[in-house]
Amino acid sequence: MAADQAQSRIELLQGTLDLLVLQTLRWGPRHGYGISQMIQARSGSVLRVDTGSLYPALHRLKRQRYVAAKWGVSDNNQRVRIYELTAAGRRRLEAERSRWDALTTAIGGILRADTAEDSA
């Protein structure tokens, strides 16, 4: 049941997390730990990626062939699995991004209308 709860959180974050992961990989191939660190750093530590969501997301994206995985060696000689964006993943990222833009514009519009009313 705990597994189910975790899964439901993934459901909630799915679109967003996928977008973040794909965007992160656009800057170059990276391993799972690297991806989580990168997202945390770039968001100014606002977003913390739950490993319980990250790895399922990575494996799902791999199954959907948006990312490819291969084994490699990290800077400090650690054997790691490195993910990189595929052509399909690149297209997917573009689509997700425009959807995200549309969403934020729409939500922003609603929120601004609200503030406009308040001030009126």
Added chain:
Amino acid sequence: MRWPRFRFRGSEDAELDAEIQAHLAMATRERIERGEDPDQAAGAARREFGNVLLVKEVTRGQWTGARLERALREMRGAVHGLRRAPAFAFTCVLLLGLAIGMATTMFTVVDAVLLRPLPVRDADRVILPRTLDPNGVDVGMTQAELQRLGAASRTIRDVAGVAHQGAFGVTQTDGDRVLTLRCAWVTGNFFELLGVRPALGRFFDARDEASMSAMAHVVVLSYDTWRRRFGADSGVIGRRLGNPYTHDQATVIGVAPAGLAFPAGVESWAPQVYPILDAVVRLAPGASPEAARDEFFSVMQEIDRDRVAHGTQGAPIVRADVRTLPQAVLAGVRPRLLVLAAAVAALLLIACLNVGNLVLLRATGRETEMAVRRALGAGSAQIVRPLLWESLALALAGGLLGLATARGLLLMLPRLAPPDLPRLDVLRLSPLPLLAATLATLVALLLAGLVPTLTAARRELAAPLRLDARGGRSGRSRRRWREWLVSSQVALALVLLACSALLARSMERLARVPLGYRADHLSILTLARPVNFDSVDAQMASLYERAEPLIRAVPGVESITPIAADPFYGPQVFTSRWAPAGESDAEARANPLIPFEVGGPEYFRTFDIPLLRGRGFLATDGPDAPPVVIVSRAVAERFWPGQDPVGKQLRLVGDTSAGAWHTVVGEAGDIRYRAIRQATPTVYAPWHQLFFQGVIAIRTTTTLDAVLPGLRQAVRAAVPGGTIARADAMDDLLAGQLALPRLSALLVSGFGLTALLLVAVGLYGVMAAAVRERTHELGIRAALGATPARLRRDVLGRAGVITAAGGATGLVTALATTRFLRALLYGVGPTDPAALLAACGLLLTVALLAAYVPAWRATRADPARALRAE
């Protein structure tokens, strides 16, 4: 039992492990680089990561093979759970296995015998038209008439003939072995018309055809006979079967495919044209059976007019009927098999309800566990899934045991089944019946056990968790459901018991039916010697005359008489049409065909048939003496109602010669020698004046086996080459006739008793559970002064209500359904009160016995302990 741990993605699993380890290692290293204590860094990294197992679990869920793996894991869990409750699992699997096994066997038989198509091309286009006389007896035709029919009819494409009497026991020699094969004499084009392919060798055709005066020289065996009597030896082709009388030989040229059971009971076919034939017709394209029947009848009426013009002795035809080949083949067994299939389906249902009840009881025991899991956030699916898997595991295990049971039963069946059950040679265990039975079981299990658990769990979410929960309230709806399940079982069991009581009573009636003769210590023998057809009558007569004194001298032989034939050929063969004095041939044409028997001076003594009037046969009723007959009571009533038949005269219809008149010298009883279910009117004639083909009856003081060696020696000594081709005790022949009804009665009774046992177990279980759940309440009541008798009465009363409700439903159902048994019943009506009462009484007694133990236990509830419990 160890279950293999399935890993469809073994390497992927290892990779995920490595990936997570790398993640942790890098996180730890970074923490150390930031200056954390190396000892604590690893732990902190792990804490930050979260539940490793959970992450893996969820990640695995993204893989494609994961669902199957989870299913297998849950299945393992279910099996594990069942192993912790061995008594429960054992009972369930045993009940289900036996029920599924029996059901599968029965369905397989039904499938093979009734549903599997005959190995005949377009079997539904093959019809058997026949004409009937005013008494409803079918009238045969000659080969010439058959050919005329074929030429005159437009609805008929082709026509073949089979001997009017059907398959007929013919004694044959195979090397040193003597065997009696029920042989069908058919026209040469028989197989060609049916469009059958031989399983082995070839079939005969029109060129092999022989008339009755010359023996057919080829023979085709049925598949079943080939398997049972010839050991499925493919070298049988070319084997020669001998005729013990003529020493003519017929060569086995082929084996028919399995399932070609036409005519009924056939074991071999020979291309021999019998004088009286029944038509087998293949319809012309587009012609319907009804149109063919009408055309057949009009052609037959023309033929009949010509018969009259030629001075026929045959009966007038008044109507025609038609059956398709499959209908004719299956007519005798269809009702019997359908009843058995219905009975076994009811039994399967009872077993399912019973196991459903057990599942329900088990779920009740786990109600707290489930409530806890639900409270912790488990969804319905997660609550139900283990139960689902458990039911599936039970059904599968039951199915496996059922498979083994069915295999065993199907192996035994051909040995148990009487020869008049057709098409057993196509019996093979096919997956479909087993699958059907197992699936039905699963569905019933889910409905009975899971649905109530689910709904109850949803309604009473927290009830089992309350501290004051006594189980009394929360379990009420479930208890009702359980009682309802048991009640249904009672109803079904009552129907089964009613059916078995009816069949048993009818079997008892049939076995005790007054035969009109005494069967014990009576034996039927077939004597044989080499003869040629020119003087067969004289040779057979001399065989008897020489053998008789020698046989009589064998110690243990009391009396001896020649007879016409073995018993149970049915009332349609060995018959003649008689006219009393004063009736013309034209008037007498509509008289019934009356079976005749022949005998010697000791005939009535040997059979112990009562002579009502006049005398028996005398040694002086020889071939040249004035012809005499003895008539049975029914014949006397038919021709001379209310008068003394002795001294009256009879002649065979068609015989108008001066010497045609037979004087009636005596009146005897009617006998059930041609068929058990029917006492036939009989004309008895002295053997010298009619015929003798070697069949004799003897009454012995000891068993047949004891005298048989002496008899064989006597016949060998009588004439050169004299043998006893066949010897049967009358009791055995009777038992053979009763085998199919007895088997049905036994099977249905077996089903009924099993059902009764299941009901007893079910009722016991439910009452025991109810008492257990109400320990608290019973304790309080005992403390408040309720007497043990009162408590016992309560429990027994509840059981009585359950049984009565089920019994009443069952009785109504039985009254509505037992009429389908009518075809199987003898001397008992389908609503025979004695049978129904006996069924009700038995059920009620067993039910109360089953409820008595829990009732007694209820009175043993110690108030103090009961109140302290929980």
